[in-house]
Amino acid sequence: MRLILMTATCLLIQLVLAQASYAQLSPASQQRINQLYQQLQQLEAQENYAAMLPVQNEILKIGQRELGDFTTEMAYEWNYLGNIYMALGQYSQAKAPILHALRVRRQQLGEDHRETGESYFNAALVLSNLGEYEKSEEYYIEALRIANKIVGPEDLDTLQIMNNLALLYARLSKYEEAKRLHNIVLKARTRVAGANSEHVGESLLNLGVVAQSLGEYDAAKDYYSRALAIFKAKLGDNHQYTLQVMNNMARVYYDLEDVDRALDLDRQVYAARVRAFGKDHIDVGESLNNLAYDLEYKEEYETAQDLYQQALDIFIKHLGENDAYVQMTMLNLAGIKQQLGEPEEALALAEKAVRIRRETLGEDHPLVAEALLGLGGLHLMAGRLDLAQQTIEKSYSVLHDTYGDNHPKNLAALFALCWIQMEREEWDDVLEMSDKIRRLVRTTAARLMAGLSPQEQLRLLKSDIHQDFAFTIAWQQMDNPAYVTASADWLINDKGMSQATLAARETLMRDTGDAESKALGQQLLDIRRQLASAVLTTPKGDQAEAQRKKVDQLTEQESEITRRLSLKVGQSIELERWIELDDVRDALARDETLITWIRFQPVDFEKAKKTSISHLLPARYLAWIIPPAGQGEIQLVDLGLAEEIDASIEKARAEITAAGKKDGTINKQGEPEAEKKLRAALEAVTKQVWLPVAEHIRPDTKRLNLSPDGALWLVPWAALPLEGDRYLIEEYAFRLLISGRELVEETREPSQNRPLVFANPTFDLTPQKVIDAIKAIFRDFKFDPNANRGLVSQTAIRKVPTLPNTELEAEAISPSLEKIVGKPPTKYMRQYALESVVKRVHQPRMLVLSTHGYFLPDQQAKTSDHVAGVGNSRSASLIAADGKPIENPLLRCGLLLAGCNQPPSGGDDGVLTGLEIVGLDLRGTELVVLSACETGVGKVQIGEGIAGLRQAFQLAGAHSVVATLWQVPDRDSAVLMRDFFEQMAEDQTPADALRAAQLQRIESRRERYGAAHPYFWAAWTFTGKSGSK
Template sequence: MHRWGIRTLSFAMALALAGLACAQQPGLQEIYALNRQAVGLLEQGRYEQAIATARQAVQQAERTLGPDHPGLAAALTNLGQAYLAGGQYSEAEAPMRRAIEIGQSSWGMGPADLGALYNNLGTLYAKLGRLRDAEASYRRALGLEDRIGTPHLFVATWLNNLAVLYIREQRYQDAWTLAEKSLVLMPERTSADPAVAETFSLMGSLREREGQYADARKLLQWALDIRIRAYGEQHPVTATSLHNLGMVLEKGGEPAQAEPLLLRALAIRERLPADHPELGQSLVDLALHYQAVGKPQQAQAYFERAFVNLRARLQQYFGFMSEDDRLRLLDDVGYAFPAYFAFVLKNAPQQPGAVGTMYDLVLLRKGMVAISIRALQEDIAREGDAQALELARQLRERRTLMSNLQRRGITGEAIERLASESADLERQLARRSASFASRQQATQSRWQAVRDALGPGDAAVEYVVFDLPAPRAGSRSVVALVLRRADTLPRLVELGDGQVLSAALQDYRRRAGLDRQPPPPAASTRGFAEAMWKPLLPALGGARRVYLAADDVLNQVAWAAVSDGDALLIEQVELRLLSSTRELAAPRQPDAAARTAVLAGNIDFGSSKDGRDAFSPLPGTRDEVAALARLLGDASWQVTTLEGAHASERRLKAVRHPRVLHVASHGFFERRGTGTIALEDPMLRSGLALAGANTHGGPGEAGADEDGVLTALEASALDLRGTELVVLSACETGLGQIYQGEGVFGLRRAFEQAGAQSVMMSMWKVPDEQTRSLMTLFYGKWLAGVDKHQALRDAQLELRRQVIRDWGRDRPQLWAAFILLGP
């Protein structure tokens, strides 16, 4: 890979083309010397010094050459490359993009140099997981190939970088084709040339993925030999070859030969900044190596160092990334979490302290992106920065337009442009707030803080569902971490594998009346409570109140419906559902001072022209809203009702942090492949129907006006800071798409990100009559002074008794659908 920006020769040529000689204009020789020095420092792997020198070159070039000179582009490129090589990704993009802007408008920039600028930016985007942007940049570089003329080393480099991207996308044959083409473009290069080493390394990586370890080893050894001759024994590029060769030996069943190579790579990388990604890679892979060879103490030590590195990286990266960028990043680096969880599961008896570390990592990982986005939105609203508020307004506008277009079946370039603009706005907003980094540093959650927040009769439970690494890749494990106030360490309870979880969920659905399939033979499977709850009882030690944070598919369980065959779980213990037990130790956000409530219901959805309405009237919600308004009014609350045509998207978006927001309407979650429109984003496949939903939702052109459907994407931008309770009195409002570690993408995530402290929602469709009865019972108890979690429990049990009287038997599907999530 071409790592060092525009060649110094190109810089000199640019000056010559501009009609300038170094001796004829003061300061030019100094700029030239600084650029050469920066490139030299990069080639030596001295990244921090390279950054300082490149900054000097940029400052001098700005003063001497002006804002549009190709010489400034060269200095900016070297600065961007220094940031990239040093792992300071947050700083790299701005100088790289500015260099491209100069290159596009400057007559002194040749096609090879302009292509190098695009290639460098593509490399940064690939490091950040922005693969689509990376491919676009690489292709822009390759689009200049014909203008370059003679087959050029740069083109070979660009092909290699695109091939690396294809490997990440599992397009292995395409990657191999590009690697072969790259070698063809270097006929005059010798086997000692670093450029050839890049291609050998790429080919070795491809052979490794095919399981051809002997061929991979040969190719990677050639690459290593070349790099040692070119860069020396201690260069970070040499460390990359050492690490890659060590990993091939590890996977090929030669761990004893792999270990010294991995340690040599680490020794070089330890001179890099503490948050450098290559250092983190070495630490994780060495931890996995020592785990595989049965040395748990060494593995634990390397895992702990790896997660210190990862925390530091996330703090840096989240400060300039969009939400999708953050999720993609976690896809790339998040493998360290399940790898460690599997290690703890195997070695907890010998390494009991590792269970505490695992609990800390669960607190870090669960909902990490959602928390960071919520913190960002709170900071923007609190600080009142005019520019940030304007960016937030533009973001809301684009999300609305994107929601409207997609729900009307309009796709293609317009949607892609809006998505790109939205992501850029999110990145700009992130840069204006240090919320994630500062809050994470100040409030890194530890299991001891959760324990200390528990009362004498309390317990905390973190369910964790994770994928197992090789040799059990493709399998899953389910565990629970249990914590009581008197515990000196959390307790780890193994619950089974993915098959046990699937069977347990089938039993849960059958008992709740959601699955009409006949029950399996009694001896063939365990029930949900037997598999997922009873194994916890010894660790719970008779706790009367349990704070429970589900994970993965367990997030879609309505725990009120869980029964062990003799009694309901909520009859035996007081359950309080949280997104993470981290919430117990977090500073409590103040509730909205005023007793204000906004109630939306009895909504006029309108009628479509063809008579095929997507949303039918809900006359029962008129009585629901009226009953709740009376209860709240009698308790001296200030109540605003939104009914009929007034229950519009625009009015709901204008609501500002009431203490209670209650929406009685149609909710929906369209599973992928269902419905009339194929939508990829789960935050667009989930939403609430509001006034005019039937009249604005048909095919046709859409503008920025509201369409009557509040998608989860739009709801996430509501201002609900200080809102104590959001009640989504609608069908399936708790459903969504599961994203490992981040919970459920849908309305629940949206309202949590918007600032709501607690959200009540349903896990399946419930008739109007039972919904109205449950809501009336709940509000009556809560307003009378009962804790809201206890109020929901009591209301559900009372409604259950009514159902049994009316139907002669229990029907959980009529009374157990709603859950309350939050403190």
């Protein structure tokens, strides 16, 4: 997708200025130069920039001969030559003349001259396109300073420089800064040029691009629509800017997987470009390429093939076969031909693309490597394994030499080699390669995430196609102990990675308290942005070596600043460290066992190897039973189809919550009968997810560490029925873990600060009373009406009822909290149970939040039965099955606090999202208790939000979290929480205290009612570190 970026320089204007400056030339030279200028004017009017080069070079020769090289007149000519090269897109060639003009003007005219400012601007533009972003930013800022001084901050040229600086920030993924500058430019242009000017249209277009990059699709569509209205009114329906906005809008719809609307817009743009330029124009070729891409998505391969071919013919005619866009189209067409069963034609095209790139770029260029990878994929699908291996190994060699070991561009080549090994049934090699890939995935995701936009972060995490491959192989090799052990290692390191990496930016900025640390933190984020941009961009032409050096330099800087910042904040801020399985097993006590599950979709290898896509089978659950070191082998168990297990869990959950209603089975039939009915539903879950695992647990096991996945997070593990009318909690002590990594990760010493309790929030508090309450607590509080809300998910949260009994619960547990910590708790209740107060907590020893929690419906990506595979570069889907954009899961869970029923337009909205929770300072917080009622908006099936909320508190620094799976009657909640804290006050660990409180409820209800229905006691779960006595 090409974006029109209007620049402040105009070749014709420069030409007129230069022409007026040659009075000192000889008459013959003046006459010749005037003739040459006339030629330039004609050629520029025809946009024949290539023909302008020899004309301009002749002018330069005349000027150099008679004037020398360091005059202001010659600076014009060098600047003009650079602009011709830029018009041709030849930025490498433009660099030298543009920088020479800048040197001359600085020397002859000084730093504050208008023409010097123009040269700074042009130099910044060239360097930006060459990836030299730091220098480009420096030059844009200097150009902006000069323009502000000479013509003022609201001159259109000044605003153009600021516009381009914002474009640079967007390229560096500094989207918030880009958005801020674009908005400044938009407001100023509106004042200076008018709300319906082309300048305003450009600003709206650029804001649309930023919004699209951030995944803010509604905002992007709004900006594009407004820009489109301006360009249509000012320039007409067929102007290139009008059509470019429509083209961008089509790409928004494509990202949203509304391909029919994208196709409709692309067809309109194509028709308009044909009307404006005829069928034989490069812009028409771009439209044909977009149409082909749309139709390829819709699997209309024959039509897509025809359109790709038409586009290719146009590109070859106008750009020549040596253009990268031409070769990319060749490779697209090759993929289509493979899909249509034309392997020989596909192979010929791919080989041609490789040959051309080799001839133009050299053997060892990364673009050659990418073409070789596509060619190798075709060989692989055709069963030519030796050729495939030879080709892909060459691709990997170039990529590795260019980018180094830990680079995401290596992943596709390694994956393809792994596939070849699988085809040959070289299982030892497959295992070694898969292990290498899983480690590389973690390293690259952790290192790049902070430098990407939210949308790019999600796309990177969801594009890990090797994960399904790796666990499919492990599933098929269940009888091979080496695969069982290695896959357990992969799972321990994969689990929880997405939330941890998505939250890295928030925890980093939270941990940088003093000025020096903040400066280091911001420097680290800037370097990571540059690193992500450099790593994920394929270098042009001869820039490969320069980019490799840049990546190496940034990597070294990133490592050094990470080390310094870790020392400053007192803990490691590295995310990419791989935890070895042996360390996890060593951390298990002799009476412990770790059980970890995965919900995944196996790859259908028989179908996948025939095409360039990986066909997926229905999802399944697998379980690994991991004993302590020296206490037996790891076992892998296939639990069966996820759909059947998920249905059983949902049925059991529905039975539990229905039983507790006023007209439920407990009130209607009595607790003993209701318990029997529930046991029948829970026994189905036990048979599916527990009994196949239990037979592999050692008899001397007393403690379980359970790491669920998918809907297993919704299982009331404590209430799984065993023989003899007993429950799992009566047989084992257990805790839940996000990942087995938690068993070996460092834990900060417990804080000695007061415990904090939030209870009974006034949900209907008006916005003004929210402000008054905050001011009563924080004298320095300043309300910002323009502040963004807490980035709560796009799905609305309904109004919630009050929780008056939570205040009684808070009072009941206060004595025990004081006994545990040695200090009385600080309580924030009613109108003071505010989001703003929670956000300012500082390392409390314990934090109790008695309020509603929300978990929005799980988002599952909109997919068919296949995803991108070897030789196919289609991006991962970021659209949910309901057609809405996939969101950061930490935005889809959270807590509701005072004022949430009447949120203001900005500031404290009473909705504390998981992403905001990550930013809380809970380092050293031993325990967070969410004594909350679930207000799930819609149907929660997979459990991502449940797990996400708990993990958010752990990422913020909390050692452990106690939370509930369903709404519990206030009285029963208060009693259990009282017993829980009393047990802790008697020196029990938090995990053991919760179990003791639950066992006490079971015993009490059995004595009193002859039954102990899990509805009253099994909702509470303990996640995280068990704590110490």
